[in-house]
Amino acid sequence: MTTIHRPATPAVTRVGAHSAPARRRRGPWRFWPQYLAISPFYVLFAVFGLFPMLFSLYLAFQRWDGFGDMEYVGLDNFKYLVEDDTFWLSLRNTLIIWVFSTVPMLCLALVIAAMLNSAVRFRGFYRIAYFVPNVTSVVAMALFFGAVFASNFGLANAVLHWLHLPEVRWLSDPWGLKIAIASVGTWQWTGYNAIIYLAGLQAIPGDLYEAAKVDGAGPVQSFFRITLPMLRPVILFTVIVSTVGGMQTFTEPQVMIPGNNTTPNTGGPGQEGLTMVLYFYHQAFDNNDFGYAAAISWAVFMIILLFAVINWRLVQRRED
Amino acid sequence: MSVTKVRIRRRGILLHAALLFGAAVSLFPFYWTLVMATNSTEDIYRFPPKLTLGSEFVTNVRNVFDSIDFFGSMLNTLIVACSVTVLVLFFDSLAAFTFAKFDFPGRRLLFGILLGTFMLPVQLAVIPQFITMAELGWIGDLKALIIPAAANAFGIFWMRQYIKGAIPDDLLDAARIDGARFFRLYWSVALPVLRPGLSFLGIYTFVSTWNDYLWPLIVLTNPDKVTLQVALSQLNGTHQLDYSRIVTGALLAMFPLVIMFTIFARGFIADLAKGAFKG
Amino acid sequence: MDITRRRLLQLGALGLAGTALGGLAACGDDDSAGGGATGGDSKELTLWYWSGGLSKKVLDGVATQFPDVKVTMAEIGGTFKEKLLTTMSGRSGIPDITGVKGEDISTFLAQEEQFLDLNELGFDKVKSQYLEWKWRQATTKDGKVIGFPIDIGPTGLYYRADVYEKAGMPTDPDEVSAAMSTWDAFFDAGVQLKGKVPGASMVVETTAVFDMVIGQGAKRFVDENNKFIGDQEHVRRAWDLAVKTLELGINAKTPGGSQDFNAALVKGTLPSVIGAAWLALDIRSAAESTSGKWRVAGTPGGPGNYGGSFLTIPRASRNPTKSFEIISWILNPDNQAQGFTDAAIFPSAPATYAMPALNKADPFFGDQVTIKVFGPAAEKIPVAYEGPNDAAVKAPFYTQLSNVEAKGKKSDEAWNDAVSEAKKIGERLGVS
Numbered sequence A: 001m002t003t004i005h006r007p008a009t010p011a012v013t014r015v016g017a018h019s020a021p022a023r024r025r026r027g028p029w030r031f032w033p034q035y036l037a038i039s040p041f042y043v044l045f046a047v048f049g050l051f052p053m054l055f056s057l058y059l060a061f062q063r064w065d066g067f068g069d070m071e072y073v074g075l076d077n078f079k080y081l082v083e084d085d086t087f088w089l090s091l092r093n094t095l096i097i098w099v100f101s102t103v104p105m106l107c108l109a110l111v112i113a114a115m116l117n118s119a120v121r122f123r124g125f126y127r128i129a130y131f132v133p134n135v136t137s138v139v140a141m142a143l144f145f146g147a148v149f150a151s152n153f154g155l156a157n158a159v160l161h162w163l164h165l166p167e168v169r170w171l172s173d174p175w176g177l178k179i180a181i182a183s184v185g186t187w188q189w190t191g192y193n194a195i196i197y198l199a200g201l202q203a204i205p206g207d208l209y210e211a212a213k214v215d216g217a218g219p220v221q222s223f224f225r226i227t228l229p230m231l232r233p234v235i236l237f238t239v240i241v242s243t244v245g246g247m248q249t250f251t252e253p254q255v256m257i258p259g260n261n262t263t264p265n266t267g268g269p270g271q272e273g274l275t276m277v278l279y280f281y282h283q284a285f286d287n288n289d290f291g292y293a294a295a296i297s298w299a300v301f302m303i304i305l306l307f308a309v310i311n312w313r314l315v316q317r318r319e320d
Numbered sequence B: 001m002s003v004t005k006v007r008i009r010r011r012g013i014l015l016h017a018a019l020l021f022g023a024a025v026s027l028f029p030f031y032w033t034l035v036m037a038t039n040s041t042e043d044i045y046r047f048p049p050k051l052t053l054g055s056e057f058v059t060n061v062r063n064v065f066d067s068i069d070f071f072g073s074m075l076n077t078l079i080v081a082c083s084v085t086v087l088v089l090f091f092d093s094l095a096a097f098t099f100a101k102f103d104f105p106g107r108r109l110l111f112g113i114l115l116g117t118f119m120l121p122v123q124l125a126v127i128p129q130f131i132t133m134a135e136l137g138w139i140g141d142l143k144a145l146i147i148p149a150a151a152n153a154f155g156i157f158w159m160r161q162y163i164k165g166a167i168p169d170d171l172l173d174a175a176r177i178d179g180a181r182f183f184r185l186y187w188s189v190a191l192p193v194l195r196p197g198l199s200f201l202g203i204y205t206f207v208s209t210w211n212d213y214l215w216p217l218i219v220l221t222n223p224d225k226v227t228l229q230v231a232l233s234q235l236n237g238t239h240q241l242d243y244s245r246i247v248t249g250a251l252l253a254m255f256p257l258v259i260m261f262t263i264f265a266r267g268f269i270a271d272l273a274k275g276a277f278k279g
Numbered sequence C: 001m002d003i004t005r006r007r008l009l010q011l012g013a014l015g016l017a018g019t020a021l022g023g024l025a026a027c028g029d030d031d032s033a034g035g036g037a038t039g040g041d042s043k044e045l046t047l048w049y050w051s052g053g054l055s056k057k058v059l060d061g062v063a064t065q066f067p068d069v070k071v072t073m074a075e076i077g078g079t080f081k082e083k084l085l086t087t088m089s090g091r092s093g094i095p096d097i098t099g100v101k102g103e104d105i106s107t108f109l110a111q112e113e114q115f116l117d118l119n120e121l122g123f124d125k126v127k128s129q130y131l132e133w134k135w136r137q138a139t140t141k142d143g144k145v146i147g148f149p150i151d152i153g154p155t156g157l158y159y160r161a162d163v164y165e166k167a168g169m170p171t172d173p174d175e176v177s178a179a180m181s182t183w184d185a186f187f188d189a190g191v192q193l194k195g196k197v198p199g200a201s202m203v204v205e206t207t208a209v210f211d212m213v214i215g216q217g218a219k220r221f222v223d224e225n226n227k228f229i230g231d232q233e234h235v236r237r238a239w240d241l242a243v244k245t246l247e248l249g250i251n252a253k254t255p256g257g258s259q260d261f262n263a264a265l266v267k268g269t270l271p272s273v274i275g276a277a278w279l280a281l282d283i284r285s286a287a288e289s290t291s292g293k294w295r296v297a298g299t300p301g302g303p304g305n306y307g308g309s310f311l312t313i314p315r316a317s318r319n320p321t322k323s324f325e326i327i328s329w330i331l332n333p334d335n336q337a338q339g340f341t342d343a344a345i346f347p348s349a350p351a352t353y354a355m356p357a358l359n360k361a362d363p364f365f366g367d368q369v370t371i372k373v374f375g376p377a378a379e380k381i382p383v384a385y386e387g388p389n390d391a392a393v394k395a396p397f398y399t400q401l402s403n404v405e406a407k408g409k410k411s412d413e414a415w416n417d418a419v420s421e422a423k424k425i426g427e428r429l430g431v432s
Helices: A027-059 A076-082 A085-118 A123-135 A138-148 A155-162 A174-203 A206-214 A219-246 A251-256 A276-286 A290-315 B002-037 B057-067 B070-101 B107-118 B122-136 B143-149 B153-166 B169-177 B182-193 B195-211 B214-219 B228-233 B243-274 C002-029 C056-065 C080-090 C102-109 C118-129 C132-136 C161-166 C173-179 C183-196 C206-215 C233-248 C259-267 C279-286 C320-330 C333-343 C350-354 C371-380 C390-407 C411-429
Strands: C044-049 C070-075 C097-100 C155-160 C272-276 C294-297 C310-312
Touching (some): A027 A290, A027 B070, A027 B107, A027 B182, A076 A290, A085 A123, A085 A290, A085 B002, A123 A174, A123 B243, A138 A174, A174 A219, A251 A276, A276 A290, A276 C080, B002 B243, B070 B143, B070 B243, B153 B195, B182 B195, B195 B243, B228 B243, C056 C070, C080 C097, C097 C102, C097 C320, C118 C320, C161 C183, C173 C294, C173 C371, C206 C390, C259 C279, C350 C371, C390 C411
Parallel strands (some): C044 C097
Antiparallel strands (some): C155 C294
């Protein structure tokens, strides 16, 4: 196939430059194919994505118990939120769990990807073995990990016992509980991220490494000077997705922490496992306080947005 | 010379050892789940835990089949998962292609709104979504699961990144010169190149739809028409936690996914690597 | 122009959203939207319940008893209240008959317009057959009854006779009831147990004791006039008793109902569990291998009630008359007795207490006739007012107690924090 080289002008990425001048439309009508292309998505999105979002924003300024009338209360929900110690506790918990889960996960993923890149044999088997955890349902896995970390009969304590280390009451201890919750996410998503990194690694042309070797660069140097920068867009994707997903941790604490009829969905002893979304759920469906719950979720949204932007800035230092 | 060879071989063995260990950690829960599914609940409570397979599998499976309509709900889940995957692949790739390769007024704003919804807790949408479904008359119908899922922000985010890397502008230009207009560019030029990215998105969508729990639980009010995860949740009695039954149910539900994944994985993981990540 | 187009799109989106919201707000006020008319004679009905809430055998019998209608029994998993609430607020797909759990009844009482008055459908004529204090729990201030009682949860002390023997404690149920009739006596026995049987603990968890003591009283956290009473003597006493178990070291700190709890039941490190009659089913399914070693005695400090649900008829029911007939059949004394045999659902109809089905010797409990403990307990349960705001207001007490238990927080400090938080929450909800 012959490639025709056009002068690289910005016009290249703009549509509308039909070679045949048969129809030339004015203004935004030029873009009708684009709008049409995104419209199936956006129509669905408007009804099923945007509408709930706007409804919940509206709801955050009301008091509603799900049945009766909504009562307008202005900023009351938000004022209460700012002074709500439980909310700030849930924020702290969420952040700690997120760090416990995401940092090891992404580092491990990178290491695994690097190893997979070098290994030649059984590559297919490894890829499948590492990715398979992602195929399981979170509910099932949270139940499973709940059993692993059980104090009396869990596998975790059995291993500690075998290593002659003191046993931990995982689901009651503040740090143990967070580690237990974080480990579910780590187990499920490390392989997934590793595969993504692997793809990114394989896209890096080998000549770059050759050239570096010629210049006398060692493996560590080439890792930091070549690999990481080339991987940046991929890393950005995984960091953003992990941030957004990790800060919404809900299923693990809800399922793993033993239920109590009197105080359901409250994050266990001392509420150490209460994440923001779990707190939202508790307010909405246990306390029937939908207005306040909506306010909480918008606070969650702001916080996630903040962290996503911070992470974006950190990773994407130079936007081209 | 031979020293280097030995060194390379030793490094190779170390590498494989490390990878094998990781794979074992990754796969261990599956084995453990199998152990629990083949034992009775009381065996599971033993300490130190029993690590070997038991003989209760058939009993447990029979228990599960007696308690819930396993195959009926699996069929429903299959219908939903397949429909959603097809819709998502089509709508999302079309929209992502547009966002990635074309500039038009409002592009930034529209994309921004999209990313925004990504960040709202999913559970928040439950009540307004339910009300919408009530207005549309879709309560209890599988449509309620399929149609909203087609508007998948993650899918667009992923495809956009992928397209940016995988489709060079030259390719589009060449086609344009040959007279291709927008939809042709999408269908004949872009889609073939996007196959690896699409298979990744396809598998991901299929799996997450299969495992979706909260929304189907709420909206499928007709007990004869539920998905697998909803049916399984009935095994989770309020008071009793018959653990072996729950685990067996979860294992059976996972089975089709794992099989499907193993068949298609080689293909898509290999393809994924081919599709350059340059964006 | 570009700008016009974009502006157009934005306006369009806003307009769409605005209309939707407006429509929704209207829906929120409109009582008769969706739902459907009251009355009706549909031949197809749906009944919602949760696993273990009703006896499957009885439910199967409905088809034979009422051949002219088709009743679909929907066993709902997950959080029952969440699904019921969402469905009711969406006003679509609402069942014709639904269970409502005891702990949720006060919430739904606050929404009594969503339910039909069972008195008008015939409950008036049969209510004398059921424990008054129980159906009073589902009665509004105007006397409208929205819930037909399924079961009650009179408490008892479940104990492992073999472990008690090892600790040198009495093992016969009557002796145990007499020896441990007060909390202090119970705690003393706990200390004795700790000494003689290492690893075993008398008390499951701190909040369990707190809960139980509150349940033995006639007051909760909010009174009938919506006034906060959570800082009063009855609550403080419950608090102190709960904390005492930590000081005495007889507390296992194991969350009830968890897998650890189940495992401990099997192992015998939790030889005493104070719980409602339905707990027998839990113990049975968790610890089948310990059959024959358990007994039941009276609750230290007197019986309380824990749980006990209702069947209700939502206003949207498509055939209220038939629905009531079905409910009253499912919950007639004979079927309630069946429920007890099948699923340890303790009947709310006292007539059943003399029936043979309930007076059978239970091999799991070493051939003890457990109704001898629960029957009298059921009659002695004190009536207490539990308002819709109670659940939210009492939450800080439980949280702070768990702080004392898990994080070693000082009891007085935790108490003060609990009271002030509870007051704050109460204020928000309109409690004075």
